[in-house]
Amino acid sequence: MINSSSDNVRKLNSINRRMFITNSLKFFVMIGLVSRLFFLQVKENKKYLTLSDKNRIREWKLAPVRGEFHDYFGNVIAGNFEAYQLHIIPEQVEDFRYVIYRVKDLLELSDKQLKKILKKKNEIKPWETLIVSDNLSWKNFSKINNFLYDLNGVKPVISISRNYPYKENFTHLIGYVSQANPNDIESNEQIKKNFVPGLKVGKVGLEKHFESDLIGSNDIERYEVNAYGRRISQLEFQKGEKGKTLRLTIDTEIQKLTNELLKDQAGSICVMDIYTGSIIAMNSSPSFDPNLFVFGISQDEWQLIRNNPMKPLVNKTLQGNYSPGSTIKPIVALSALENGIINPNFTVKCTGKTEMYGQTYHCWKKKGHGFMNLRNAMKQSCDTYFYEISRRLGVDKLSETAKKFGLGDRVFGGLFDIEKKGLVPNTQWKKNALGKGWLLGETIITGIGQGYIQTTPIQLCLMTAQIANGGYKIYPKITVDDYNKESQGDKYTPLFENSKNIRIVQDAMFGSTNEVMGTSYRSRINDPKYQFAGKTGTAQVKKITEKDRELDLKTFEIPYEERDHALYIAFGPYKNPRYALSIIVEHGGNGSTTAAPMAKKLFKLIIDRHSLRETINNKKYLEI
Amino acid sequence: MYQHTRLTNSNFNFFNKFKNFDYILLACILLLGFISLATMYSTDGGKILFHTKSHFVKLIAFTFMMLVISFINIKFWFSIGYFSYVVVVGLLIWTYFFGITSSGSQRWMDLYFINLQPSELMKIFIILCLAKYFHRMKLEHVNSIYTLLTSLIIIILPMGLVIVQPDLGTSVLIAISGIAVIWFAGINHKYFIYTMLGFVISLPFIIAFLKPYQKLRVLTFLNPDRDPLGAGYQIIQSKIAVGSGGLFGKGFLKGTQSYLEFLPEKHTDFIFTLFSEEFGFVGSAFLLIIYMIIIYRIVAIGAGSRSYFAKIFCYSFGAAIFVYITINMSMVLGLLPIVGSPLPIMSYGGSSMLATMIGFGVVMSAKVHSQQSIA
Numbered sequence: 001m002i003n004s005s006s007d008n009v010r011k012l013n014s015i016n017r018r019m020f021i022t023n024s025l026k027f028f029v030m031i032g033l034v035s036r037l038f039f040l041q042v043k044e045n046k047k048y049l050t051l052s053d054k055n056r057i058r059e060w061k062l063a064p065v066r067g068e069f070h071d072y073f074g075n076v077i078a079g080n081f082e083a084y085q086l087h088i089i090p091e092q093v094e095d096f097r098y099v100i101y102r103v104k105d106l107l108e109l110s111d112k113q114l115k116k117i118l119k120k121k122n123e124i125k126p127w128e129t130l131i132v133s134d135n136l137s138w139k140n141f142s143k144i145n146n147f148l149y150d151l152n153g154v155k156p157v158i159s160i161s162r163n164y165p166y167k168e169n170f171t172h173l174i175g176y177v178s179q180a181n182p183n184d185i186e187s188n189e190q191i192k193k194n195f196v197p198g199l200k201v202g203k204v205g206l207e208k209h210f211e212s213d214l215i216g217s218n219d220i221e222r223y224e225v226n227a228y229g230r231r232i233s234q235l236e237f238q239k240g241e242k243g244k245t246l247r248l249t250i251d252t253e254i255q256k257l258t259n260e261l262l263k264d265q266a267g268s269i270c271v272m273d274i275y276t277g278s279i280i281a282m283n284s285s286p287s288f289d290p291n292l293f294v295f296g297i298s299q300d301e302w303q304l305i306r307n308n309p310m311k312p313l314v315n316k317t318l319q320g321n322y323s324p325g326s327t328i329k330p331i332v333a334l335s336a337l338e339n340g341i342i343n344p345n346f347t348v349k350c351t352g353k354t355e356m357y358g359q360t361y362h363c364w365k366k367k368g369h370g371f372m373n374l375r376n377a378m379k380q381s382c383d384t385y386f387y388e389i390s391r392r393l394g395v396d397k398l399s400e401t402a403k404k405f406g407l408g409d410r411v412f413g414g415l416f417d418i419e420k421k422g423l424v425p426n427t428q429w430k431k432n433a434l435g436k437g438w439l440l441g442e443t444i445i446t447g448i449g450q451g452y453i454q455t456t457p458i459q460l461c462l463m464t465a466q467i468a469n470g471g472y473k474i475y476p477k478i479t480v481d482d483y484n485k486e487s488q489g490d491k492y493t494p495l496f497e498n499s500k501n502i503r504i505v506q507d508a509m510f511g512s513t514n515e516v517m518g519t520s521y522r523s524r525i526n527d528p529k530y531q532f533a534g535k536t537g538t539a540q541v542k543k544i545t546e547k548d549r550e551l552d553l554k555t556f557e558i559p560y561e562e563r564d565h566a567l568y569i570a571f572g573p574y575k576n577p578r579y580a581l582s583i584i585v586e587h588g589g590n591g592s593t594t595a596a597p598m599a600k601k602l603f604k605l606i607i608d609r610h611s612l613r614e615t616i617n618n619k620k621y622l623e624i
Numbered sequence: 625m626y627q628h629t630r631l632t633n634s635n636f637n638f639f640n641k642f643k644n645f646d647y648i649l650l651a652c653i654l655l656l657g658f659i660s661l662a663t664m665y666s667t668d669g670g671k672i673l674f675h676t677k678s679h680f681v682k683l684i685a686f687t688f689m690m691l692v693i694s695f696i697n698i699k700f701w702f703s704i705g706y707f708s709y710v711v712v713v714g715l716l717i718w719t720y721f722f723g724i725t726s727s728g729s730q731r732w733m734d735l736y737f738i739n740l741q742p743s744e745l746m747k748i749f750i751i752l753c754l755a756k757y758f759h760r761m762k763l764e765h766v767n768s769i770y771t772l773l774t775s776l777i778i779i780i781l782p783m784g785l786v787i788v789q790p791d792l793g794t795s796v797l798i799a800i801s802g803i804a805v806i807w808f809a810g811i812n813h814k815y816f817i818y819t820m821l822g823f824v825i826s827l828p829f830i831i832a833f834l835k836p837y838q839k840l841r842v843l844t845f846l847n848p849d850r851d852p853l854g855a856g857y858q859i860i861q862s863k864i865a866v867g868s869g870g871l872f873g874k875g876f877l878k879g880t881q882s883y884l885e886f887l888p889e890k891h892t893d894f895i896f897t898l899f900s901e902e903f904g905f906v907g908s909a910f911l912l913i914i915y916m917i918i919i920y921r922i923v924a925i926g927a928g929s930r931s932y933f934a935k936i937f938c939y940s941f942g943a944a945i946f947v948y949i950t951i952n953m954s955m956v957l958g959l960l961p962i963v964g965s966p967l968p969i970m971s972y973g974g975s976s977m978l979a980t981m982i983g984f985g986v987v988m989s990a991k992v993h994s995q996q997s998i999a
Contacts, residue, residue: 023923028945
């Protein structure tokens, strides 16, 4: 018993000693745990708080609302409309197959479209939005709404999208928008900043050039998300700004008329204010409906546009390099006068052809014009006369004058990246570009706007405007607020040595339109209110052979591609000029029969609308 | 002496037993239960859903069971020491053959109304068994080879059965429970030191035998950022949750990390993370204090017990509980690699709570019958 009890005491001593050791250990471990907690929760709190917010807060950007284009009178020519869309969030649908087939029946989707939608569905997470259709007709939209009770998880949505109410009328000028591609995002900082999937950006034309102004800024939604990225609650909504609305100098009515006049033909018309340089109308034909591109064009429609022989995708006003033909004659005449090569009474006898440097040059009139002075030669567009004066003038002096009046350079500066420069040849150019010496014969055909010389319709329009305004430099513009100012020099600097020379050329152009024997006499308007002066042009597409001359075919007998381009430049009203225009009809045959009659219709409308335009101008001043 | 005998022999003095209750321990356990319920409510996203309901039912049932256990004489618990151990080993063997497999590990047996995890029960019954084994042993016999081998077999047998499930975490906890008893029984310090040395030396070999996922856990522990969305995800998110809690926490039901499901295993092993995120350093420290009071009370009950069996059981159980808490917290705070180990009472899981409550019950029984000597 004693033994046992002494053993018990020893046992108790042992266990109590060990208890003490254990408790001390526990104490130190506890201190360790608490200090670890303190370190994480108090000392490093900021760091982990940031990490936790990073975990849970995510931003969603919504597509910004794009700025609009208005014409001079405030009509919307590129606006926004509410597109009816159909969204499905797959996760919220009980029976996805049933719903999607039901939707397919209702919207009459093809199997191919359905396949595309199902493919898209597999690419997204189940709680992300699946866009079944991005532009439903009102009929289909209301149909879906009617059957909504049967379509769990289907969401009819109204979203804002681009709309071009005048369809093909402004396509080349405004351009169009379409889904942004990686290239667009890379090349434009603003697009990069505001990019959201499905964002539509300008692809060509003004839509592209003014992208940074038009794009606006995103609405931003901040959401709390869970570990799987699902939105739990909205924390903040930051309203974005709508893009800038740009007012253009264009007159929609005139633009529509230009479109009508060029219907079914390839060509271009531009109309310009000769003092302000405002573009009143600018059209390239044929055109296409830009609305097709907004939601992605179908392959069939794209092929139709792309394979059209009249090349609707080319903006002929800016990209079309044409031989100016006889429309260059006012510049040749002006250059000769300015350089003192001739005076207005200088006379040449036209016999229908002339022999120079061992080669025969033909006048368009086989029988010849007889004795011609400057005014008559312009009026009847006598080629022989201009062969002679350009021979005397020389190509270098001619090119100097032509360049002064805006040929051979971009009219809009950097505004349109597609704009072509055209070509005003001189001896230096040929040596540099072709490595050959200039031939004198080439000077002679340059004098009637053939050979190397190439101009765009907008250049011809500018040239005419600067002759019409008395020979002063203007800078064409297309927006009411001029965005291109930096690149411009002084306005209204005289381009002439002697203003009398300008008046001589203007008068000759008047004769060409308003006097018997004038090339566009048949298109004249006698009413001085509308009376205009112009110059026809017929640009050869291929060299006329002796055989062609003998055949002397009518225009309609020649294959389309070989017919001459018809050109016309004009300004009016003659008494107090205000507007200039240039018309070119590709393969239109003859300037006086195809192009000039269009000018007659145009001037009627342009001058009728002038007072309206002035009212807007005056109003603007009154507001100030 | 007379009085003492009378007391022990007196049949069922119900009110006396009540008087002998350790009310501080009971209050702490109930408070802990309440906190765990509130935390569970938060893991369910502020709604009374499955986990909250189930946890509540278990809490009530097992608390009641604990009270029942505490009324039963400590002699009874002494008497079933070996038997219960054998039964649980039997359950483990049963589980090995017929257990339910979940997430790649065969740990549970289907009892129709509850899925029981016998390995959790073993954490308690190994203490009961070893406490009984050492109860009558003379101190000089404790360090004999025979005793050492027997106790080692008692520990290694269930460990092996749990490791094959596979469940390394629980088997380590079982071993720790057993080792705690051996330590208090008075086995020579040098054995512990040798074992420790042996463990350190053999560490490279142990690592070579680890399963690939276990190796990954160790590597992840050493550098969680090596795979932040994969293996390191749990520990990184857990640290973010705890760290972002700050001094006072984000507020009840406002823990974004758990609410937004960034936290893994938030009902079970990582429940402390959620609690700590919502109640901050102050709350976590408060929780620790409650645990410390519980452990202190357990140890105090042991010290006040007359029988050696009760003493050794209480001390070992207190130490084991302490180790469970430490391992769980060190794990979620990034101080230890991730091993599956629940936080007693707080974590969701019936078996773990059952085992803990049985332990508390036996401790309480030791208090109620503190004057009971066991022959």
